Amino acid sequence: MAENQRIAYRICPFCEATCGLKLTLEGREVVDVRGDADDPFSRGYICPKGTALKHLHEDPDRLSTPLIKENGVHREASFDEAFALIDQKLLPLRETYGADAIALYNGNPGAHNLSHMLYGGGVAAALGSRNRYSVATADQMPRHMASGLMFGTWATVPVPDIDRCDLLVLLGTNPIVSNGSMWTVPDFRGRLKDLQARGGEMVVIDPRRTRTADLAEQHFFITPGTDAYLLAAILNVLFTEGLADAKQVADYVAGMAELAEAVQPFTPQQVAGPTGIAANDITALARKIAATDRCAVHGRIGVNTQKFGSLNSFLIDAINVTAGNLDREGGAMFPKAAAFAANTRGAPGVGRGIRPYGKPSRVRGLPSVMGEYPVATLADEIETEGDGQIRGLITMAGNPILSNPNGARLAKAFAGLDFMVSVDIYLNETTRFADVILPGSSHLEQSHYAMLLNQFSVRNVARWSAPVLHAANVPPEWQTLLRLSAVLRGMGPNPDIEALDEERAQGQLKSQIAEEKLSDAMAALKAAGRKGPDRVIDIMLRMGAYGDKFGENPEGISLDKVMAAEHGMDLGALAPRVPEILRTPTGKIELAPDLILGELKRADAELAQEDGGALRLIGRRDLRSNNSWFHNLPTLIKGKNRCTLMVHPLDAARLGLDGEKPAIISSAQTGHDLTVEVEITDQVMEGVVSLPHGFGHDAAESRMGVAAAHAGVNSNLLSDEYQIEPLTGTSVLNGHVVQVRPAV
Ligand SMILES: Nc1nc2c(c(=O)[nH]1)N[C@H]1C(S)=C(S)[C@@H](COP(=O)(O)OP(=O)(O)OC[C@H]3O[C@@H](n4cnc5c(=O)[nH]c(N)nc54)[C@H](O)[C@@H]3O)O[C@H]1N2
Ligand SMILES: Nc1nc2c(c(=O)[nH]1)N[C@H]1C(S)=C(S)[C@@H](COP(=O)(O)OP(=O)(O)OC[C@H]3O[C@@H](n4cnc5c(=O)[nH]c(N)nc54)[C@H](O)[C@@H]3O)O[C@H]1N2
Ligand code: SF4
Ligand SMILES: [Mo]
Numbered sequence: 001m002a003e004n005q006r007i008a009y010r011i012c013p014f015c016e017a018t019c020g021l022k023l024t025l026e027g028r029e030v031v032d033v034r035g036d037a038d039d040p041f042s043r044g045y046i047c048p049k050g051t052a053l054k055h056l057h058e059d060p061d062r063l064s065t066p067l068i069k070e071n072g073v074h075r076e077a078s079f080d081e082a083f084a085l086i087d088q089k090l091l092p093l094r095e096t097y098g099a100d101a102i103a104l105y106n107g108n109p110g111a112h113n114l115s116h117m118l119y120g121g122g123v124a125a126a127l128g129s130r131n132r133y134s135v136a137t138a139d140q141m142p143r144h145m146a147s148g149l150m151f152g153t154w155a156t157v158p159v160p161d162i163d164r165c166d167l168l169v170l171l172g173t174n175p176i177v178s179n180g181s182m183w184t185v186p187d188f189r190g191r192l193k194d195l196q197a198r199g200g201e202m203v204v205i206d207p208r209r210t211r212t213a214d215l216a217e218q219h220f221f222i223t224p225g226t227d228a229y230l231l232a233a234i235l236n237v238l239f240t241e242g243l244a245d246a247k248q249v250a251d252y253v254a255g256m257a258e259l260a261e262a263v264q265p266f267t268p269q270q271v272a273g274p275t276g277i278a279a280n281d282i283t284a285l286a287r288k289i290a291a292t293d294r295c296a297v298h299g300r301i302g303v304n305t306q307k308f309g310s311l312n313s314f315l316i317d318a319i320n321v322t323a324g325n326l327d328r329e330g331g332a333m334f335p336k337a338a339a340f341a342a343n344t345r346g347a348p349g350v351g352r353g354i355r356p357y358g359k360p361s362r363v364r365g366l367p368s369v370m371g372e373y374p375v376a377t378l379a380d381e382i383e384t385e386g387d388g389q390i391r392g393l394i395t396m397a398g399n400p401i402l403s404n405p406n407g408a409r410l411a412k413a414f415a416g417l418d419f420m421v422s423v424d425i426y427l428n429e430t431t432r433f434a435d436v437i438l439p440g441s442s443h444l445e446q447s448h449y450a451m452l453l454n455q456f457s458v459r460n461v462a463r464w465s466a467p468v469l470h471a472a473n474v475p476p477e478w479q480t481l482l483r484l485s486a487v488l489r490g491m492g493p494n495p496d497i498e499a500l501d502e503e504r505a506q507g508q509l510k511s512q513i514a515e516e517k518l519s520d521a522m523a524a525l526k527a528a529g530r531k532g533p534d535r536v537i538d539i540m541l542r543m544g545a546y547g548d549k550f551g552e553n554p555e556g557i558s559l560d561k562v563m564a565a566e567h568g569m570d571l572g573a574l575a576p577r578v579p580e581i582l583r584t585p586t587g588k589i590e591l592a593p594d595l596i597l598g599e600l601k602r603a604d605a606e607l608a609q610e611d612g613g614a615l616r617l618i619g620r621r622d623l624r625s626n627n628s629w630f631h632n633l634p635t636l637i638k639g640k641n642r643c644t645l646m647v648h649p650l651d652a653a654r655l656g657l658d659g660e661k662p663a664i665i666s667s668a669q670t671g672h673d674l675t676v677e678v679e680i681t682d683q684v685m686e687g688v689v690s691l692p693h694g695f696g697h698d699a700a701e702s703r704m705g706v707a708a709a710h711a712g713v714n715s716n717l718l719s720d721e722y723q724i725e726p727l728t729g730t731s732v733l734n735g736h737v738v739q740v741r742p743a744v
Contacts, residue, residue: 002026009036009566010465011450013112013443014049014626017042017179017186018450020463020568021050028469030054030444040570041461045187047179048624048636053443055633061704062425063439064473074427074437074701079475082436083483083493089419089435091490093392103131103378103390107398108139108627113440114533115477116397117451122504123396123481126488130359130368131381131390137374138404139301141728142309143182144370148354149310149593150317152583154370155342156334158317159183159456160296161574162191164330166200167288167295171227171316172302172734174210178621181300184335184450184457189215191458200294203285205230205277206302207618207688208646221685224616224735226275227299228308228603230282231315232266237286238322239263245290246589247324249578255592259318262592262600266607274610276685290323294330302618305733307606309725311599318591326578326589333574334581337454338462338547338557339540343581351583356595356727362388366729374729375404376721382413391418394484397440401429402628402696405719405731406670423480426629432701438484441474449537462541462557463568464534478532498531505535512543513550521550534559546571595727602726614737615651617665617718618690628694631707643712644679646690647740652680655740662743665691667736669720674713675743689740691715693733 001007005026012019020039024032033054035046056062066082067074077085093101104124110116124132136144144154160168162185173181175188185191192202192215201217204210205227213219222230238244239260246253268279275282289295297319303312317332325331334343358368363380366373373381378400382390393414401407401414407429414420414433422434431437448465467476474480479497482504486495505525513521521539530538538559542548548556562569584590624636631637645665647657657663659680666673676691684690696714697707716733723732 005031008466008468010053010468011448011463012046012050012053013448014052015179016181016184016453016456017188018184018453019045019050019186021046021053023053023468025468030057036567038567039463040568041459041463042186043190045190049626049630052630052633052636055635057442057444059632061632061706063427063437066439067427067437069435080493082438083487086421086436086484087487087493090392090421091487093418097391098388099128100130100388101390102127102129102392102394103133103381104129105375105378105393105395105398105400106134107396107400107403108135109397109629111452113397113477114448114451114537115446115481118533118536119478119481119485119504120396122485123394123488126485127394132372133375133378134372135375135398135403136370136372137376137728137730138305138733140182140304141369141730142304142725143313145310145356145728146313146317148356149595150314150590151581152351152353153343154354155455156581156583157182157456158320158326158332158334159458160298161330161333162195162458163573165195165294165296166198166330167292168195168200168202169205169285169289169295169297170202170212171205171297171299171312172304173298173300174206174212174621176211176215177623182456183298183300184453207685208620208690209683220277220281223274223276223685224618224688225306225308226271226610227303227306228311228315229266229271229607230275230277231312231319232263232600232603233268233271233282234286234289234319235259235263235315235322236266237268237283238290238319241287243287243290244322245324246321246326248328248576249321249326249589252579252582252588253321254586254588254590256322258592258597262597265604270607273612274607289319289325294328295323295325296320296330296332298332302734305730306735307723307725307732308599308603309730310727311596311603314596321589321591327576334577335455335457335574336460336545336577337457338460338571339449339454339537339544340451341545342455344545346583348580349582350585350587353584362386366724367727369728374724374731375400376724376729376731378404379406379409379413379721382417393417393420394422395420395430395434396423399428399430399628402694402714402716405716405721405733407696407714407716408672409721423484426632427701427703428629429697429699429702432699438480439474440480441471441477442469444469445471446476447534449533451537459573460571461568462546462562462571464537464559464562476532501531505539508536508539512539517550524550528560530559599727614687615740616688616735617715617738618688618734619693619715620690622692625692625694631695631697631710632704634706637706637710641677641710641712643676643692643695645676645740646679646681646684648684648686648688649680649682650686651689652678656742657740663740664743665689665718665738665740667718667720667738669723669736670718672717674715674717676713689738
């Protein structure tokens with residue numbers, strides 16, 4: 001290292017794996033990014049996206065000032081101007097039309113950004129609108145629903161204890177590329193190698209032979225959308241062969257007999273045709289799951305964003321429970337995060353359970369889950385006149401035009417809004433509609449703590465990252481969010497940020513500590529002299545499961561202790577948590593909630609009607625992509641076109657595709673068609689085509705020059721906003737029927 005250089009360690013904020021990175025800096029320049037070999041959790045692993053920390057920071061298209069739209073064109077503006085305009089234009093909408101007239105959409109990067117995690121909620125609260133939307137209903141909402149129904153809270157999510165597991169069964173997830181989801185597992189590849197080295201196996205169930213499937217001992221192609229039948233059949237075998245033994249959690253299981261009865265129609269023979277997996281393979285898999293002491297089944301995007309999303313997640317956990325693999329070393333276990341552990345809240349062992357539904361949505365009567373409506377109905381709520389019609393919108397770190405179904409309709413709806421604000425780092429497909437764009441700050445100028453992802457982590461860890469650069473043009477994002485909440489609270493465009501932050505921290509502390517201990521704790525915080533997210537994280541670490549409780553438990557941790565551990569603090573392997581973790585009213589793991597029994601009936605009815613002949617579309621992720629927003633970084637987008645349609649050779653022959661000329665893929669449901677480059681490959685199952693999401697960077701008003709040169713097409717123009725999973729309203733983004741023909 002040269003004399004004028006310095007080293008900083010940082011958690012990568014770009015995916016759920018939360019790898020520790022080692023940065024070499026010179027002045028304001030990042031000269032090198034590599035994996036931190038001393039990180040106790042990620043052990044030096046880094047993927048190509050990790051280095052984007054440098055390139056994103058340097059991207060000249062990244063916004064460095066607020067933008068205001070005037071006569072259809074965005075111009076640079078000061079923060080004072082931007083907030084004054086929001087105050088002047090957005091608030092009157094609420095005064096005239098009521099709180100629900102302004103909607104909020106939260107996107108994915110907010111989950112990786114401490115400012116959003118800790119200060120985003122304040123914006124929502126200040127807005128006071130029922131019209132809340134997020135990417136969750138294009139992603140993991142079904143996972144939450146399954147957890148809520150079975151264990152009693154939305155956030156009680158078991159994860160495979162991969163480091164001690166001997167049989168890993170994965171459905172609809174490709175962690176070699178995605179690096180895992182609702183399962184924080186840095187260096188999945190290394191951990192898998194260890195698993196295989198100790199004689200363990202991985203089984204992958206996916207309509208595409210992914211890079212993960214390539215490393216598996218067994219891979220089964222499955223017809224998209226049919227996992228529920230397979231999972232129910234596995235349960236059926238466990239029950240009929242007397243292999244259902246919940247073992248260590250047996251005393252805490254309710255509804256086993258009802259579940260056994262409900263899966264009776266799903267025999268391996270019955271489901272073999274629709275799923276495309278032979279009956280004897282299903283039976284053998286069920287037996288193997290039951291016979292392996294340390295086994296975990298896990299599924300994600302491919303099984304969540306499809307027609308049986310919640311049922312799939314539920315049945316996966318039900319298999320873990322009935323095969324005796326839940327809450328057991330090497331099985332599916334519950335993390336215990338050091339801060340904000342949602343699954344430690346309340347009295348141990350019993351709770352109120354979830355209240356699944358709020359008031360249904362105005363236009364389509366869709367479910368409100370976890371306080372939000374399905375994003376699939378956002379356009380309806382903007383377009384449809386009447387009381388409660390949406391006239392204003394705030395998007396925060398989201399690109400719904402590309403990430404959600406029928407972006408063309410959504411774009412039209414956004415264009416008709418009275419006023420729109422976006423908090424974002426780019427002028428892109430979505431933010432081009434915003435009257436005001438507030439820039440997010442560089443990751444390097446903010447502190448970081450993987451607050452959310454630690455909830456799903458395969459080891460319990462606490463790692464904090466300091467800002468490595470002083471804020472240059474843009475204030476740290478938490479300040480922007482505080483200022484936005486203040487405007488929405490009617491405090492005007494120039495609030496006292498320090499006072500608001502003080503209020504934020506005090507509110508957090510009061511929610512955690514007994515009244516009589518409050519003043520001592522406040523004094524301790526004052527002495528520590530922290531502000532913003534750091535202070536809130538300190539409170540939550542100190543009051544958390546491992547915390548020092550402001551002196552009561554001197555051995556416990558605090559932000560000081562976490563900071564002192566330069567590479568992060570390892571809090572150990574996952575430990576059994578049943579029954580303490582349960583929050584259902586019965587104190588049991590509920591295996592037969594009515595909503596799930598209803599879904600099994602629906603599955604039984606649909607099983608008989610599966611249409612074998614249709615061509616089904618699935619998505620895919622690439623190692624160098626990050627949903628829609630990494631396509632502007634030359635180092636990640638260079639090389640051959642990745643926005644191609646994968647087609648099986650037999651389908652290609654049948655459809656008259658030669659792999660040279662492009663094809664037109666269309667959806668009868670949405671009425672859109674796209675012209676795409678074709679890649680003929682037996683990686684996809686016959687009858688299945690695959691196109692990645694996040695492309696379609698052809699909007700003239702965007703300012704993402706590199707992405708525009710690699711525009712690709714928006715695959716979600718083929719996703720129908722009327723095809724949703726009924727329990728949560730999550731969009732069906734996989735397994736929908738499409739038509740393909742040569743483009744001549
Ligand atoms: N067909 C299909 N569709 C899918 C999926 C699929 O598998 N198939 N996957 C779904 C999933 S899982 C997800 S998570 C979604 C993603 O959906 P979204 O969250 O709606 O979209 P992203 O593409 O993640 O866009 C993120 C936005 O945040 C901005 N941004 C990035 N970093 C920051 C920051 O630090 N601060 C601020 N303020 N803004 C920032 C980016 O510029 C971009 O505009 O897509 C979903 N859509
Ligand atoms: N490089 C990269 N990494 C990412 C992201 C990214 O965009 N790029 N996005 C991040 C985000 S926001 C998320 S949520 C995670 C998602 O992480 P994953 O859940 O691993 O998501 P995918 O890689 O899309 O894998 C989904 C798999 O499901 C399969 N599939 C589709 N339909 C079905 C089906 O009906 N049944 C079954 N069994 N399988 C099906 C697809 O073929 C695909 O292989 O990845 C994160 N990591
Ligand atoms: S795997 Fe995820 S966390 Fe790790 S370096 Fe890549 S993007 Fe960052
Ligand atoms: Mo996601």
